[in-house]
Amino acid sequence: MPTPSPAAPPQARRMLTVALLVPFVVALALWAFAWPAARNAPRDLPLGVAGPAHATAPLQKQLQQREGAFEIHRYADEAAARAAVEDRTVYGAVVATGQGPKLLTASAASPVVAQLLQQAVTAGAPDGARVTTVDVVPAPAADPRGAALGSSVLPLAIAGVAAGSLVTLRGLRGLRAAGTLVLAAALVGLVAAALAHSWLGILTGKWWAEAGVLGLSALAVAAAVAGLAALLGPAGIGVGALLMVLLGNPFSGVTSAPQLLPEPAGLIGQLLPPGAGGSLLRSTAFFDGAAATGPAVTLAAWAVIGLGAVLVGARRGRSAPPATASPRVREPAPVG
Structure with missing residues (x-):
């Protein structure tokens, strides 16, 4: 009478291990790649506000309404805000001017963030005010979207x-x-x-x-x-x-x-x-x-x-x- 092969149980365990490991790796890959993309939103994003306190107060209040979205940094004038953008302290800055808010961005740091800031500042600007955008550190022409x-x-x-x-x-x-x-x-x-x-x-x-x-x-x-x-x-x-x-x-x-x-x-x-x-x-x-x-x-x-x-x-x-x-x-x- 033929005796059962002793290699059968180890082979079965290997088959089960592979069958379970493959979907686990797939689930891990989907979680790692899809979860960050699906939950993409600003969280304490460093943003500067520059100008006199009475002029920047409405802008700052409007930005802070999005709780947890922005980390506001105060600057005395446009020159200080521009230097902060160039030093990568902030991703951008909103400058209060007599003609309306002026947005300083750095698309080289992140084209996605530059676009997000432009949308946020435009939405929060007073009615009829025109937002001027200046790209302080632009992305290279060969790769404008990064x-x-x-x-x-x-x-x-x-x-x-x-x-x-x-x-x-x-x-x-x-x-x-x-x-x-x-x-x-x-x-x-x-x-x-x-x-x-x-x-x-x-x-x-x-x-x-x-x-x-x-x-x-x-x-x-x-x-x-x-x-x-x-x-x-x-x-x-x-x-x-x-x-x-x-x-x-x-x-x-x-x-x-x-x-x-x-x-x-x-x-x-x-x-x-x-x-x-x-x-x-x-x-x-x-x-x-x-x-x-x-x-x-x-x-x-x-x-x-x-x-x-x-x-x-x-x-x-x-x-x-x-x-x-x-x-x-x-x-x-x-x-x-």
């Missing part, structure tokens, strides 16, 4: 995940792995800057600074993936890919703004390399490095911690005791 810049986040994340995965799967460890990650990220930065700045014209800052930002963004992702793999094994690659692609990309806010995403998606996105890289790239390409410190520190921390994990994982592998080989049994020599 679509191309927003599309650059996912390829950089994928490049970083690919670099970290290849280093792990090719068996590179320790300093060799770290050196390969740094070299690959540097080349990614050069290629990306050549495409985005020199060819497409969607970046208008200093070429080498942009290449450095793009390379650092790729390194932060690659080092994180390789570091997780060094500590957790091959499963770390999957964890890193889910973290950087399924969460980092939709939570980055590059296509709109972090303050337009539902909480805490905007905050989480800025703590992950895709979001921090997108913010740093905007500051470098369009604002001469204004407000670059925070995202630069975030990317550097991911890169340093990830590379450190790669080195620690290699050291742990060397210090592990070798597996003891089973004693070899000699067969007795044949007699005669």
